[in-house]
Amino acid sequence: MNRELVNVVPARRDDLMAIMGLERSGFREVEQWSERSWQGELLGEGRTVLIARSYHPVGVIALQTVDHTADLHRLVVSPQHRRSRVATQLVRAGVETVRHLGARSVILEVSYTNEPAIALYQRLGFEQLAARENYYGPGQHALILKLWDTSVPVTVTEEEEE
Ligand SMILES: CC(C)(COP(=O)(O)OP(=O)(O)OC[C@H]1O[C@@H](n2cnc3c(N)ncnc32)[C@H](O)[C@@H]1OP(=O)(O)O)[C@@H](O)C(=O)NCCC(=O)NCCS
Incomplete structure (x- = not known):
């Protein structure tokens, strides 16, 4: 495992163009979020948007907290930086942030x-809660995953924590 050291920090409004670049690198055109959707994440109530920076932004995560539950809306890591634990660091920081928000x-x-x-999600402790048939369109099913307890540290392996 080659762990990349990144800074995970709150996204700013002027990160929008970099986020759109990550979005295009991570999703097929039909699946891509618009600038407007990302603006909603950056400005909306109860939103947490964190960026992983290794000089340039290399990953982003977006969550929304409502009362005692958070929804993980989006996670993407640039293709050149994958399998280096960037997403792991983003999910860990995201969970920690929403835990502080309740x-x-x-x-x-x-x-x-x-x-x-x-x-990735299963490795980080998310469990399958349900399956939704045709959620994204005909034949495109979704799994609903849940991390039950945000107070339990999100880790991949004990070795990684050292
Ligand atoms: C899914 C995604 C965010 C993973 O990012 P990443 O930074 O490469 O993930 P990590 O390096 O933190 O992976 C941690 C663990 O997750 C699992 N994992 C991650 N990518 C995997 C892959 N392609 N195949 C199998 N297991 C994988 C592995 O267990 C990995 O540990 P290992 O590398 O020691 O085997 C990235 O592939 C991505 O941006 N995909 C496109 C966008 C997307 O699908 N987002 C999620 C839906 S919103």
């Missing part, structure tokens, strides 16, 4: 074909 659990939806994301 969230006791985190839920998310992921396409049942998105094997990298499912592997």
